Amino acid sequence: MERRFPFLTANARVAVRLTLVLILVAIVLAVARGPVAVGQTTLNGLVAAGYFSLGAVGLTLVFGSLRIINFAHGDLLTLGAYVTLGISAIGLPFWPAAALAIAATAGIALVLDRIVWEPMRRKRASTLQLFLVAIGLAMVIRYTIQFFAGSQPRSVGQDVLSAIVVGPFHLGALQGLALIVGVAAATLVGLGLAFTPFGKKIRALADDVALAEVSGVDTRRMIRLVWLVAGGLAALAGVLYAAAVGSVNPNFGFLILLSLFTAAVLGGIGNAYGALAGGLIVGLAQEWSTLFFNARWKPVVGFAILIVMLLVMPRGIFGSGRARS
Amino acid sequence: MNWRRRFIAAVSVAALAGILTSSALADEVALTIGKLLELTGPLSENAPSQDKAINIAVDYANQAAQSAGVPIKATAISADVQGDPQAALSAARALVAKGATVFIGPSITPESIAIANGLTIQKKITVWPVGTSMRLRTIKDEGTIFRTVPPDSLQARAVAAAVEDKLGAAKGKVLSIAYRNEPYGEGLFKDLSAAWQAKGGKIQGPIVYDPTQATFDSEAQQIVDNNPDAYVVIDYPDTFAKVGAALVRTGKFDPSKLVVPDALAFSTVPSNIPPQALEGARGTRGGSDTSTQAYKLFDDLWQKAGGVEHFALDANSFDSTTLAILAAAAAKSADPAAIQGKIHSVTKPGAAKYSPTNLGDALKAVWAGQPIDYVGVAGAFEFAPNGDPTISRFDIFEYRDGKLHVIKQIDAAE
Numbered sequence: 001m002e003r004r005f006p007f008l009t010a011n012a013r014v015a016v017r018l019t020l021v022l023i024l025v026a027i028v029l030a031v032a033r034g035p036v037a038v039g040q041t042t043l044n045g046l047v048a049a050g051y052f053s054l055g056a057v058g059l060t061l062v063f064g065s066l067r068i069i070n071f072a073h074g075d076l077l078t079l080g081a082y083v084t085l086g087i088s089a090i091g092l093p094f095w096p097a098a099a100l101a102i103a104a105t106a107g108i109a110l111v112l113d114r115i116v117w118e119p120m121r122r123k124r125a126s127t128l129q130l131f132l133v134a135i136g137l138a139m140v141i142r143y144t145i146q147f148f149a150g151s152q153p154r155s156v157g158q159d160v161l162s163a164i165v166v167g168p169f170h171l172g173a174l175q176g177l178a179l180i181v182g183v184a185a186a187t188l189v190g191l192g193l194a195f196t197p198f199g200k201k202i203r204a205l206a207d208d209v210a211l212a213e214v215s216g217v218d219t220r221r222m223i224r225l226v227w228l229v230a231g232g233l234a235a236l237a238g239v240l241y242a243a244a245v246g247s248v249n250p251n252f253g254f255l256i257l258l259s260l261f262t263a264a265v266l267g268g269i270g271n272a273y274g275a276l277a278g279g280l281i282v283g284l285a286q287e288w289s290t291l292f293f294n295a296r297w298k299p300v301v302g303f304a305i306l307i308v309m310l311l312v313m314p315r316g317i318f319g320s321g322r323a324r325s
Numbered sequence: 326m327n328w329r330r331r332f333i334a335a336v337s338v339a340a341l342a343g344i345l346t347s348s349a350l351a352d353e354v355a356l357t358i359g360k361l362l363e364l365t366g367p368l369s370e371n372a373p374s375q376d377k378a379i380n381i382a383v384d385y386a387n388q389a390a391q392s393a394g395v396p397i398k399a400t401a402i403s404a405d406v407q408g409d410p411q412a413a414l415s416a417a418r419a420l421v422a423k424g425a426t427v428f429i430g431p432s433i434t435p436e437s438i439a440i441a442n443g444l445t446i447q448k449k450i451t452v453w454p455v456g457t458s459m460r461l462r463t464i465k466d467e468g469t470i471f472r473t474v475p476p477d478s479l480q481a482r483a484v485a486a487a488v489e490d491k492l493g494a495a496k497g498k499v500l501s502i503a504y505r506n507e508p509y510g511e512g513l514f515k516d517l518s519a520a521w522q523a524k525g526g527k528i529q530g531p532i533v534y535d536p537t538q539a540t541f542d543s544e545a546q547q548i549v550d551n552n553p554d555a556y557v558v559i560d561y562p563d564t565f566a567k568v569g570a571a572l573v574r575t576g577k578f579d580p581s582k583l584v585v586p587d588a589l590a591f592s593t594v595p596s597n598i599p600p601q602a603l604e605g606a607r608g609t610r611g612g613s614d615t616s617t618q619a620y621k622l623f624d625d626l627w628q629k630a631g632g633v634e635h636f637a638l639d640a641n642s643f644d645s646t647t648l649a650i651l652a653a654a655a656a657k658s659a660d661p662a663a664i665q666g667k668i669h670s671v672t673k674p675g676a677a678k679y680s681p682t683n684l685g686d687a688l689k690a691v692w693a694g695q696p697i698d699y700v701g702v703a704g705a706f707e708f709a710p711n712g713d714p715t716i717s718r719f720d721i722f723e724y725r726d727g728k729l730h731v732i733k734q735i736d737a738a739e
Contacts, residue, residue: 040542040543040546041543041546043542044540044542044543044546047540047542048539048540051539051540052539146365151364151365151366151369152365152369152370153562153563153566153595153597154597155566155595155596155597160570160574160599161570161573161574161599161601163574163576165576170574170575170576172542172570172574175540175542241539245540245566245567245570246566246567246570246597246599247563247566247567247597249563255537256537256539259539283539286538287540287543290543290544290547294531294532294533295532295533295534295535295543295544295547296506296533296534296535298534298535298538298543299535299537299538
């Protein structure tokens with residue numbers, strides 16, 4: 001088993017360990033603060049984890065395979081949400097509009113590769129240059145959205161008040177949907193990378209572009225596939241977040257971006273399961289922290305964990321797993 | 326000959342008129358007012374009404390000056406402060422470059438502080454912010470910042486009074502307070518908790534949240550925990566849209582126990598805020614005595630102008646603009662320092678009282694060098710040495726069917 005699927009086995013081992021640690025922490029917290037409070041904050045943490053994981057998967061995929069610190073990724077989330085609102089405004093129901101918006105955003109990500117990233121690759125731009133281009137691109141996308149849609153918050157028009165109530169616990173219905181889709185999408189991308197021919201080629205691309213080309217991999221095609229998937233996932237994350245929260249403004253993707261980076265780096269950059277795990281840790285840790293500290297410290301907790309984890313595991317949680325395997 | 330004499334007489338009269346006109350034009354005070362508006366950002370709901378109030382004040386003062394024969398003409402130019410201190414400073418610099426020598430706005434206190442520290446203190450430019458935070462008074466503004474809006478030290482008393490009014494008593498009652506982690510929330514919380522405890526009430530919290538975080542469900546849970554007697558949420562509309570939804574999702578939230586301050590005062594609840602989060606909630610905002618002739622005149626001008634409905638503090642923006650124009654007329658100059666030096670002389674207690682209804686007379690009086698006491702749409706302005714009003718009127722309102730209804734007015738004083 002381990003020889004046939006060494007990648008899966010290493011990841012699975014890390015996943016099991018991580019799950020056990022999180023369950024243990026939850027039990028300790030429940031003893032200290034009571035099961036209801038801990039149960040509810042855990043649910044809230046899982047919801048946040050759903051947003052972070054889904055958003056981080058595309059980010060980690062782009063960095064892992066193309067070495068681009070894509071600062072424009074957050075704005076692709078925003079773009080997905082606003083394109084959905086735009087299509088809805090001409091009469092299409094929200095969810096079909098969302099499907100079209102996801103496809104459109106994936107297409108835009110592909111176009112941006114053709115007109116921005118591909119020329120930069122040809123000129124062998126350095127990581128810093130790519131980083132600066134990404135920041136510029138982020139601003140272009142944000143201000144273009146602002147130009148067409150205005151800067152005021154916009155209502156998404158979805159039912160953000162319905163909740164699933166089980167005993168003392170409650171979870172927003174759309175939050176639950178976002179959580180399920182987020183985990184499913186991150187897992188699917190992870191499985192796709194591990195088992196499909198496309199996934200193998202993308203991993204080959206991530207390891208060494210020149211070697212992948214020599215081995216017969218159509219790297220240009222694979223790069224386009226990466227942008228399509230990353231753009232689509234970003235739009236999906238944006239649409240689900242907007243639907244669950246109820247309103248959007250042109251800055252929301254940018255504001256959430258640092259948490260996405262934290263999740264991606266914490267989990268092990270370039271690893272889809274890592275993005276899932278990183279999002280889970282950041283989301284749970286932030287919400288659990290409110291049991292002990294004022295909520296004002298919540299955003300700090302994620303970054304504090306990131307610093308500590310990077311000191312202990314510089315390659316992130318799943319990065320370590322891969323290294324050991 | 327007759328025609329020749331007539332021609333010479335006509336030319337002489339025309340020349341004399343030309344000389345007199347050019348002399349008058351040379352003496353005319355041309356005041357450029359810079360509008361620092363939140364056209365984008367978290368308080369962008371405010372900008373249209375603030376813009377309209379300033380424009381109405383400028384047009385009305387220009388007409389009054391013309392009718393009274395006072396040679397002053399104001400124009401207003403605007404820039405977007407974006408809810409961001411650095412952007413606000415850039416906007417203010419751009420307006421100064423275009424000739425602005427007095428500012429109305431901005432609405433967010435960190436923006437006012439950035440503008441004061443980076444520009445207006447050095448140039449002695451008077452700033453009339455709409456922000457209410459007491460943090461504004463932590464800087465040495467050298468007498469350049471005046472507010473017609475009630476500071477949060479006064480609003481806190483009004484909010485405490487609104488909660489007491491709702492509960493019937495304060496003694497022993499628990500008030501759960503949550504706020505957005507910004508100077509507005511922090512300052513108002515401190516004054517409110519002191520005011521509530523002074524009445525014998527108890528405080529739960531505060532629950533403080535960052536507006537950029539992804540979810541607010543844990544915070545909402547903490548607000549409603551232990552079933553407090555009332556809750557106060559100090560927030561801006563964009564974040565409250567999310568916090569309000571999270572509060573409703575807890576299943577334990579009773580909106581009729583909620584009291585909100587002025588940043589959440591809307592004529593109609595915006596579409597991005599779930600109506601269930603505010604239905605039956607009460608709130609406070611800077612108010613004006615709507616029975617006065619000054620208010621009726623203001624409302625008449627407002628309705629004639631068309632466009633947006635009344636919004637919180639629009640009367641204060643009108644009064645700030647009018648006071649700036651009166652001070653410029655008193656100074657006979659658009660020079661920033663000269664305007665600054667005359668503000669106390671147009672709001673002088675004990676001097677002859679004027680209001681918007683006789684603004685032409687007020688302009689004549691100040692042009693003649695007389696001190697006056699301008700009583701505006703929002704009431705009298707007795708400025709403390711720091712430039713804040715020492716007494717203010719507040720509306721206590723309630724949301725019913727998604728609309729704001731003023732249920733009473735109270736005065737809060739230092």
